[in-house]
Amino acid sequence: MKLIPDSAVRPSYSRRVDFVGDRLNADYSLSCLQCGAQMSIAAQQFIERWWGKWEKDFNSEEVAALLENFDVSTTSGKSHDGGLPVFLRAACQACQADHIVYAGVQETSTSYYAVWVHGVAMAIA
Numbered sequence: 001m002k003l004i005p006d007s008a009v010r011p012s013y014s015r016r017v018d019f020v021g022d023r024l025n026a027d028y029s030l031s032c033l034q035c036g037a038q039m040s041i042a043a044q045q046f047i048e049r050w051w052g053k054w055e056k057d058f059n060s061e062e063v064a065a066l067l068e069n070f071d072v073s074t075t076s077g078k079s080h081d082g083g084l085p086v087f088l089r090a091a092c093q094a095c096q097a098d099h100i101v102y103a104g105v106q107e108t109s110t111s112y113y114a115v116w117v118h119g120v121a122m123a124i125a
């Protein structure tokens with residue numbers, strides 16, 4: 001899997017939080033890196049795939065490529081905000097281009113979450 005990163009959304013240790021709450025009724029919006037069409041991802045998906053559940057959506061080679069491309073430490077396993085990384089796959093409705101969104105998720109108190117979106121890339125098989 002080859003990743004073409006969106007230079008506008010890069011991992012940062014000082015990024016402001018994108019979503020907070022116990023149930024996230026919000027969407028993360030992005031523009032398709034191939035055709036520019038608007039895409040949106042339900043923010044709740046980041047929480048649903050937290051704690052390693054996202055790994056089911058990728059093979060082990062892809063998992064390694066994601067961690068490397070988005071500069072996630074395999075030693076600490078932590079996302080840039082200090083939480084745990086989540087990677088989501090999303091296809092553009094207009095041109096079907098495959099995209100990856102990298103977020104860090106923390107449970108800041110019981111069942112209350114904070115989500116930082118650290119990276120977006122287009123994935124080419």
Ligand SMILES: [Zn+2]
Binds near residue numbers: 034
């Ligand atoms: Zn597209």
